[in-house]
Amino acid sequence: MSRRSRSDIPVFNLLSIGHRGVGKTVFLAGSYTELLANRQKEGSQFWWLEFRDSQGRENIEGILEYVARTGQYPPPTMKITDFNFALKHRQRQEEKTSCYFRWWDVPGESCNLQNPDFQKMVLSSHGCCVFFNGKALVHNPRYLETIEEPIKQIVAIASLVNQHGLDYPFALIFTQCDLLEPGPISQLQIEANLQPLLARLDAVNAKYQRFYSAIPIVSNQGQYRLKAVGASASIVWLLSELNKTHQFQGQIPLESGLKRSVPANKRSSVASSRKFVPLLLMSSLGLLAVSAALFFAVNGAFGPAQTPEQQLTQQYERILEKDPANFAALTNLADLYIQQKQLDKAIPVLEKIVEQPTKSFDLHFILADIYAAKGDKDREEKVYDRVLAQQANNFDALIKKAVLRVERGDEATAKTLFAKAENIAPTEDLKAQVRSLAQRALK
Ligand SMILES: Nc1nc2c(ncn2[C@@H]2O[C@H](COP(=O)(O)OP(=O)(O)OP(=O)(O)O)[C@@H](O)[C@H]2O)c(=O)[nH]1
Ligand SMILES: [Mg+2]
16 A cells, blocks of 8 residues: 555644643643653654654753753743644554644633634644643542533533534543552542543543553753653544544544534444443553554555454454464454454453463453453452452452452452452542442442
8 A cells, every 4th residue: 555645644633621730731741752762662662753843843842951951840831832743653664654733732721712712722623632630639629629611611522522423532631640649549539539520521422531641850860851651642542543533534623523414323433332341441441542543543554445453453363373472462452352342352362361460450350341241250250369369459359359249149258358448448538438339239
């Protein structure tokens, strides 16, 4: 297949919404450096951002230079600043441009639908990054009240998108996650506190994905720099979603889409196919999806006879024939099967994955969920036992096994497991949530 010419490469406008000081500018600079660092690591995926104009380069380099010199985060944004990037990818020694995109770095108070500049940005956008302060979501019980306005904006956009059957992805980005306790408890707390918003987004079938961004400043012999983890995945996910949609319906900014009327059932099924996966696990699955989705984005690599998912599936199956324990191929293949709702095929792949030593048990829980969906309680429970054998204090496994024990009529064991989970829960709030769940389950 011939390479795409420059004019065939789509250009997407990404809207960013977030209050003053939530971390939008740090996120942009951090995402840029994170991708750059990945590019320099051998064996990692080669996705990176390139500037399309010198102004953008100067702005970002100015920010990075400020951090390096002062060891401080950059000052607040005073005016809307434009950035034009290319998302590049290296595949088999060949560099390709996956798409171009435009990003506006907006001062917090300009993210307001009364602001004519912001209105224009909304209408010309193809997708949106919504920023929440992860630390405040966990530690400040009043934080949600303070962000009611941006939440209304997101729900309004999502609702219109749904009414018009458009594909308009939202990346929900939790900033400052380096200031939170590592591990699933913080994610659980963010999840719990964000439920009102997620319920509103689900009600209008919004396509969204969560991302946890951590961008501390680190120093090495007096040289400071941003060390970003998890930031760039959201930009890459948004662009891969837009690239997929673009293959079927071209680039439709929000304004043109709203003027048309397309049946709502034409929406992408990827988000809805994942709905059976509990919310807590979505974020980890999403990270797997990024690599697969990005392959889809480089559509020049695929022939027209098969869908990109089918092509990729075959590719991973071939890799596994030669190298059955290839962890990356196993995880990507499992994710692809799940996306294609081929759960019977996903099971043996996940079973192989969970046999391998790991510090993260997310895939174990996905396997357990599939067993649960199939009503296979024995195998579901064996997964929790396997996790608990490796990590006796795994909070998720304790809770899930306790709920299953109740379902299986063994309230005594369930009580012990709930008590253990309550005991290890790190905050009073979470302990109360476990108590309430136990009370409801045990009646
Ligand atoms: N530890 C940590 N602090 C962060 C992170 N991101 C942002 N911050 C803090 O949040 C402050 C604000 O970040 P900015 O990126 O400037 O926020 P903004 O959303 O661009 O804010 P405005 O431009 O004022 O609208 C920074 O000065 C840091 O103190 C992060 O990932 N980790
Ligand atoms: Mg800013």
